[in-house]
Amino acid sequence: MADVIDIDDPADPRLDDFRDLNSSDRRPDLPEGKGLVIAEGVLVAQRLLDSRFEPISFLGVERRRVELADDLDGVDVPFYRTSAEVMAEVVGxxxxxxxxxxxxxxxxxELADVLEKSRTVAVLEGVNDHENIGxxxxxAAGLGADAVLFGDRCADPLYRRAVRVSMGHVLRVPFARVPDWPRGLEVLRGAGFQIISLTPNPSAVPLAEAMTGDRVAVLLGAEGPGLTEQAMRATDIRARIPMAPGTDSLNVATAAGMAFYERVRTAS
Ligand SMILES: C[S@@+](CC[C@H](N)C(=O)[O-])C[C@H]1O[C@@H](n2cnc3c(N)ncnc32)[C@H](O)[C@@H]1O
Structure with missing residues (x-):
């Protein structure tokens, strides 16, 4: 059982891993700073405990500790118990x-390890919004996609907001970087993946016709610019989700969800 330690001083240094969570230069989950991962809420904390991420400590009110009691059984890290007011002072x-x-x-x-166990992956280019990544x-978790891969210019998937919006699935769905972007897509091709650029461009093939591979990678781009021409040229086919008249595109996470569903619908 995690050791329960009562703390009522917000300045207590044992709480430093949770301090100033909204500070752009001091927050503890900056990769180049303390490099921690922060999970918020009971469900996300449970998913963290069920993942490859090793917990250091918990901070919370008594009610939430009780809700987590079974999950914390056998977990040898401190649970700092405090009030909602002290928590607010600490996190900001x-x-x-x-x-x-x-x-x-x-x-x-490693990319090769992630690919070995995958049949359906999303590959992101320039997706710099934490909520969209989450x-x-x-x-991906809900629709059975196996992994998320990162090309150039993507936001940190382990930032607190991405972790929260993903409902903790970023801690469980494997992810890896594709080096040497976009040439590194060759590694996916070598592993037998059909690589599909998802683009709303009306000249692209409807997704339902385009997705034919046994292993499939769908490339998704940023809000605004979408995928670069260079990245799309490195793929096998350009596919679109047909849009209603008078509309131009879907949010990138919505498009990803539809592509994952198309895969569920068609892959045997
Ligand atoms: C908001 S869209 C970007 C729109 C951008 N103007 C473009 O032309 O790609 C963000 C990403 O979601 C995906 N996407 C959005 N709508 C889509 C659609 N109808 N068909 C296929 N992919 C779509 C694409 O991967 C796109 O790069």
Whole structure:
């Protein structure tokens, strides 16, 4: 059982891993700073405990500790018990989920290892919005996509907001970087993946016709610019989700969810 330690001084240094979570230069989950991962809420904390991420400590109110009691059984890290007011002072804002977990970032997974176990992957280019990244992971988990891969210019998937929006699935769905972007897509091709650029461009093939591979990688781009021409040229086919008249595109996480669903519908 995690050791329960009562703390009522917000300045207590044992709480430093949870301090100033909204600070752009001091927050503990900056990769180049303390490099921690922060999970918010009971469900996300449970997913953290069920993942490869190693918890360091928990901070929360008594009610949330009770809700987590079974999950914390046998977990040998401190649970700092405090009030909602002290938590708000420490993290810098009112946090209505009532519990936080801090964990170490494990070493990144190798692309080859992730691909070996995957049949359906999303590959992101320039997706720099944490909420969109979180939603893509949630969709991947819910619709059975195996992994998320990162090309150039993407936001940190382990930032607190991405972790929260993913409902903790970013801690469980494997992810890896594709080096040497976009030439590195060759590694996917070598592993037998059909590589599909998802683009709303009307000249692209409807997705339902385009997705034919036994192993499939769908490339998704940023809000605004979409995929670069260079990245699309490195893929096998350009595919679109047909849009209603008078509309131009879907949110990237919505498009990812539809592509994952198309895969569920068609892959045997
Ligand atoms: C908001 S869209 C970007 C729109 C951008 N103007 C473009 O032309 O790609 C963000 C990403 O979602 C995906 N996407 C959005 N709508 C889509 C659609 N109808 N068909 C296929 N992919 C779509 C694409 O991967 C796109 O790069």
């Amino acid at each position: 804002f009112h946090l209505n989920r009532g519990v936080l977990a801090a964990a170490h970032r494990p070493p990144p997974l 939603s893509i992971f949630r969709n």
